[in-house]
Amino acid sequence: MASLRGMQQPELSKKLYKIIKSENHAIGAYESASRERISIASQLSDWGEATGDDSISDISDKLGVLLSEIGEQEDVFAQNLEDYRTVLKQIRNTESSVQPSRDHKAKITDELSKLKYKEPQSTKITQLEQELVRAEAQNLVAEAQLTNVTRQKLKEAYDMHFAATIERAEKQIMLARHGRRLLNLLDDTPVVPGDTRPAFEHGSQARQILNDAEEDLRDWAPNLEPIHSNATEMGVNLMPAQASTAATSVSGHEEEMVAGGSTTTGQLDTLPKGRDMIGSSSAAQPEYTSSYQQ
Amino acid sequence: MASLRGMQQPELSKKLYKIIKSENHAIGAYESASRERISIASQLSDWGEATGDDSISDISDKLGVLLSEIGEQEDVFAQNLEDYRTVLKQIRNTESSVQPSRDHKAKITDELSKLKYKEPQSTKITQLEQELVRAEAQNLVAEAQLTNVTRQKLKEAYDMHFAATIERAEKQIMLARHGRRLLNLLDDTPVVPGDTRPAFEHGSQARQILNDAEEDLRDWAPNLEPIHSNATEMGVNLMPAQASTAATSVSGHEEEMVAGGSTTTGQLDTLPKGRDMIGSSSAAQPEYTSSYQQ
Numbered sequence: 001m002a003s004l005r006g007m008q009q010p011e012l013s014k015k016l017y018k019i020i021k022s023e024n025h026a027i028g029a030y031e032s033a034s035r036e037r038i039s040i041a042s043q044l045s046d047w048g049e050a051t052g053d054d055s056i057s058d059i060s061d062k063l064g065v066l067l068s069e070i071g072e073q074e075d076v077f078a079q080n081l082e083d084y085r086t087v088l089k090q091i092r093n094t095e096s097s098v099q100p101s102r103d104h105k106a107k108i109t110d111e112l113s114k115l116k117y118k119e120p121q122s123t124k125i126t127q128l129e130q131e132l133v134r135a136e137a138q139n140l141v142a143e144a145q146l147t148n149v150t151r152q153k154l155k156e157a158y159d160m161h162f163a164a165t166i167e168r169a170e171k172q173i174m175l176a177r178h179g180r181r182l183l184n185l186l187d188d189t190p191v192v193p194g195d196t197r198p199a200f201e202h203g204s205q206a207r208q209i210l211n212d213a214e215e216d217l218r219d220w221a222p223n224l225e226p227i228h229s230n231a232t233e234m235g236v237n238l239m240p241a242q243a244s245t246a247a248t249s250v251s252g253h254e255e256e257m258v259a260g261g262s263t264t265t266g267q268l269d270t271l272p273k274g275r276d277m278i279g280s281s282s283a284a285q286p287e288y289t290s291s292y293q294q
Numbered sequence: 295m296a297s298l299r300g301m302q303q304p305e306l307s308k309k310l311y312k313i314i315k316s317e318n319h320a321i322g323a324y325e326s327a328s329r330e331r332i333s334i335a336s337q338l339s340d341w342g343e344a345t346g347d348d349s350i351s352d353i354s355d356k357l358g359v360l361l362s363e364i365g366e367q368e369d370v371f372a373q374n375l376e377d378y379r380t381v382l383k384q385i386r387n388t389e390s391s392v393q394p395s396r397d398h399k400a401k402i403t404d405e406l407s408k409l410k411y412k413e414p415q416s417t418k419i420t421q422l423e424q425e426l427v428r429a430e431a432q433n434l435v436a437e438a439q440l441t442n443v444t445r446q447k448l449k450e451a452y453d454m455h456f457a458a459t460i461e462r463a464e465k466q467i468m469l470a471r472h473g474r475r476l477l478n479l480l481d482d483t484p485v486v487p488g489d490t491r492p493a494f495e496h497g498s499q500a501r502q503i504l505n506d507a508e509e510d511l512r513d514w515a516p517n518l519e520p521i522h523s524n525a526t527e528m529g530v531n532l533m534p535a536q537a538s539t540a541a542t543s544v545s546g547h548e549e550e551m552v553a554g555g556s557t558t559t560g561q562l563d564t565l566p567k568g569r570d571m572i573g574s575s576s577a578a579q580p581e582y583t584s585s586y587q588q
Contacts (some may be wrong), residue, residue, distance in 0.1 A: 015341040019334055026330035029323045040313055043439035047309040053441060056448065063452060070459065140487035147347060147491065151482040154350065158357060158477055162470040163363065169470075171461035176456040176463075180519045183452055188445040189524035190534045193434035197441065225474045230483035240484045 010099035016092040021072040025087045030078040037071030059186045062206050066179045066213060073171050080164030087157040094149040094238075100141040105135040145238040159227040171220060178213040182206060182252035301458045304393035310386040317379045324372040326428075331365030349494040356500050359474045360507060367465050374458030381451040388443040395436040399429040439532040446525035453521040465514060472507040476500060 009017045041064040048060025112128045119125075185202040235241040303311045335358040342354025406422045413419075478495040529535040 012479055015337065019337045019341060022330050022337065023335045026327050026334065029327035029330060033320050033323035033327065036316050036323060040316045040320065043309060043313045043316065043508065047313060050309055051444065053444070056444065060448070106354045137487075144485055144487040145490065148482075148484040150345065150347070151480060152484070153476050154354070155480055155482050158473060162477075164315055165470040166467050169467045172459050173463045176459040177519065179452060179456045180521060183449050183456075183521050184519070186445060186449055187524065188442075190442040190446075190447050190528040190532070192533055193431075195437040195438065225471065225478070227474060227477050230481065234484040238484070239486055 010096050012099045012102070013092045013095035016088060016095060018294070020085055020088050020092060023081065023088070027078045027085065028079045030074050030081065034071045034074035034078065037074060038068050041065070041068035041071060053197065055186055055197065058200050058203055058206055059182055062182055062210055063179060065176050065210055066182070069213070069217070070172050070175050073168050073175070077164055077168040080160065084157050084160040084164065087153050087160065091150050091153045091157075094146055098142045098146045101135075101139045105132070105139045108132045108135050141239075146233070148154055148234055148238050152229065152234065155227055155229060155231075163222060166224065167222060171217060173211055174216045174220070178216070179210050181209050185209075297514070304390050306393045306396070307386045307389035310382060310389060312427045314379055314382050314386060317375065317382070321372045321379065324375065325369050328365045328368035328372065331368060332362050335359070335362035335365060347491065349480055349491065352494050352497055352500055353476055356476055356504055357473060358477070359504055360469050363507070363511070364466050364469050367462050369471070371458055373464040374454065378451050378454040378458065381447050381454060385447045385451075388440055392436045392440045395429075395433045399426070399433045402426045402429050409434050435533075442525070442528055446523065446528065449521055449523060451523075457516060457518055460518065461516060465511060468514070469507055469508045472503050472510070475503050479503075565580050 012069055025176065044063040045064035048057045048064075051057065051060075108128060108131050112125065115122055115125055115128065191197060216227060233241050338361065339355040339358035342351045342358075345351065345354075402422060402425050406419065406426060409416055409419055409422065479500055485491060527535050
């Protein structure tokens with residue numbers, strides 16, 4: 001079923017469509033790992049209590065707290081990947097929306113060459129030639145929007161992906177290191193039959209380790225090499241903020257470009273609804289915020 | 295089905311049995327995440343090539359290499375968790391093996407009190423009383439072995455678990471940071487319709503990033519707070535190496551203890567087969583090596 005549905009996607013967005021679907025499975029795996037980890041943490045605490053050994057009971061309960069938080073971080077990671085996946089969808093949507101523009105141009109080109117061969121005197125040829133000029137202009141806009149969106153969103157998506165990877169890793173390292181401190185409070189000196197273990201003496205130290213872990217988590221802040229983007233210069237029409245001016249450099253295409261631009265507009269989710277917004281400002285555009293700035 | 299099978303476990307090892315089963319699911323989730331991540335990495339490289347954009351093609355291919363390695367680390371993590379799970383099984387097996395000793399003692403105690411009530415003159419009472427002394431001695435040994443194994447293996451198991459968590463995290467951080475460097479090689483300055491993107495100029499820098507990542511992975515070494523263990527003093531009989539001497543402190547039980555000890559021996563996987571091995575050396579015992587020393 002999954003692959004059949006993939007087939008319904010336009011050729012241009014098929015690959016990304018599948019990546020997005022695979023990411024959904026990966027995210028599901030992390031969510032599942034998170035659930036299991038949290039459940040095991042609680043089971044470990046129960047087991048420790050059932051041993052009737054005070055030291056094991058205390059240590060396993062606090063190990064459970066740390067392991068549960070490590071599990072929570074798997075879920076935070078999964079949610080962050082969900083955000084990254086949403087950004088990939090923006091590229092895929094643009095790809096899907098550009099496909100009709102390519103198809104339209106190809107269709108007219110095809111019709112025109114057939115007509116020129118079959119009825120070289122047809123008056124429809126001029127009409128088709130005008131249509132082709134418009135289609136080409138529209139496609140030029142669509143392709144520019146595609147490359148602009150693709151590059152910007154690819155950087156944004158993997159900025160988020162890597163930031164999420166680093167966040168999970170850094171937090172889990174802190175938690176695991178505190179877990180190792182906890183382990184060292186458990187005396188595993190073997191006893192002889194009939195010996196009773198001395199009472200657990202490190203209760204307050206164990207409590208302190210959990211406090212330290214909480215504090216570390218609270219104080220955690222990302223420390224990342226920033227991802228530089230020039231996409232802030234991109235207007236709401238997915239082209240440079242000065243696009244309406246710059247576009248005039250494509251001489252003779254001004255009128256069609258505008259027509260093309262606004263036709264394409266209807267196909268791209270992220271495009272403005274009216275011409276008056278073209279090149280208006282970068283303030284109105286979907287803000288590019290690195291995940292680590294949020 | 296899963297919970298029914300759990301019911302067949304001795305009461306004493308039921309909780310750990312379930313934990314070990316849940317860990318199997320958690321490990322499965324990480325294996326699945328690893329497979330998806332590696333598959334997505336390859337799909338991303340394909341997608342980049344299909345865009346026909348040289349810069350995206352190069353960057354996405356190299357992102358794919360790093361993401362694939364991040365995925366491999368999920369699998370290494372899963373395999374390390376499998377080792378930790380094996381150590382948990384050693385505790386569970388000891389728990390299972392101690393259950394009959396508890397049951398045996400309880401059964402004789404029960405029989406004895408019934409007999410004393412019903413046939414206070416029975417000659418079987420003396421016989422049962424002798425049997426009870428032996429059963430109690432056997433159980434004392436079994437319980438000492440249980441606490442010794444539990445504490446030692448709990449520390450060993452979570453030493454491995456936390457070391458694995460830290461290893462995955464540290465390696466993925468290195469890979470993700472190099473991934474961020476790669477992203478900064480992709481220029482996302484928007485273009486106007488008809489513009490062609492300049493050729494990708496950072497091919498050698500991108501290649502260098504992969505080389506750096508490889509080198510970092512190769513040079514990676516664990517840096518962990520060591521987990522201290524006194525279990526090295528434990529003999530192959532799962533008691534202190536001087537147990538045969540120390541055991542004499544449980545006065546009047548010497549003979550029964552030995553008998554008990556060798557009976558219990560048959561129940562514990564990790565116990566020596568013959569009395570002559572008792573207290574022999576710590577060299578023959580399953581070595582306690584922290585995961586980070588391997």
